[in-house]
């Protein structure tokens with residue numbers, strides 16, 4: 001008996017040495033966001049972290065690095081694919097270049113309304129787009145709202161595409177957005193989000209495009225007074241996880257992470273609606289020229305080449321049709 005114990009002891013000790021740290025070790029997922037701490041996307045991921053913490057008695061936590069602490073979106077996406085960052089909250093636009101399916105919901109005027117966008121992204125098409133990310137090293141967890149993007153600039157009110165001719169407009173890192181601007185007769189300048197304020201201020205660019213909360217939170221409204229609500233894109237935000245980090249989780253933990261992400265969506269939408277109202281008030285109080293009476297038809301009519309170029313396979317063309325058919 002004693003002999004047997006002596007023989008097996010080293011094995012038992014070895015097992016304990018490896019098993020204990022694994023069992024006791026907590027998981028902290030590092031999450032990136034370009035926005036500051038109070039922005040709805042950041043708050044939503046913090047909420048998701050709170051859920052995971054509660055559900056696992058503190059074993060799984062999320063640490064959110066807001067305000068570009070881990071870099072601009074292009075860099076954080078690369079690091080997320082590499083497994084250096086675990087979670088990344090970005091817009092679909094910077095994914096357009098290497099995940100063609102993500103370009104479809106970013107197409108100009110593809111959605112008729114927020115309700116239409118929710119129905120599509122919450123349904124089977126949204127699931128297909130999230131699933132299309134896995135072969136590219138990203139696990140799509142959930143879509144967040146991003147309102148509608150509209151043009152703002154420091155030169156003049158934009159009421160029709162003719163007003164944009166020759167204007168230098170900053171866009172995200174996305175050929176789809178470059179093509180959209182060019183189809184309207186303006187010059188597109190891809191640039192990281194964090195550089196836009198300075199570029200507007202110094203006149204390197206004349207304008208940019210974004211939703212109410214981003215126009216306000218970045219203080220771009222101080223240096224680009226004309227905001228024209230043409231609402232050309234409703235490209236949603238997305239929360240992705242590094243496939244490398246995902247594969248390190250047990251199946252049960254994967255299910256928890258997915259569930260927490262999905263539960264954070266309703267919270268995000270609430271915060272989003274509140275933030276839009278707040279941002280409108282701030283911008284209006286600053287006396288900006290907000291142009292609401294815009295005939296969108298000439299903008300819509302100019303988008304044919306953009307659809308042809310990015311919905312360029314039978315599947316993607318069908319996805320456009322399927323989105324349009326959602327009532």
Ligand code: GTR
Nearest residue numbers: 034090091172193210211214
């Ligand atoms: C914001 C979006 C960011 C980023 C930014 C931009 O609306 O939330 O993820 O895409 O726009 O224009 O770069």
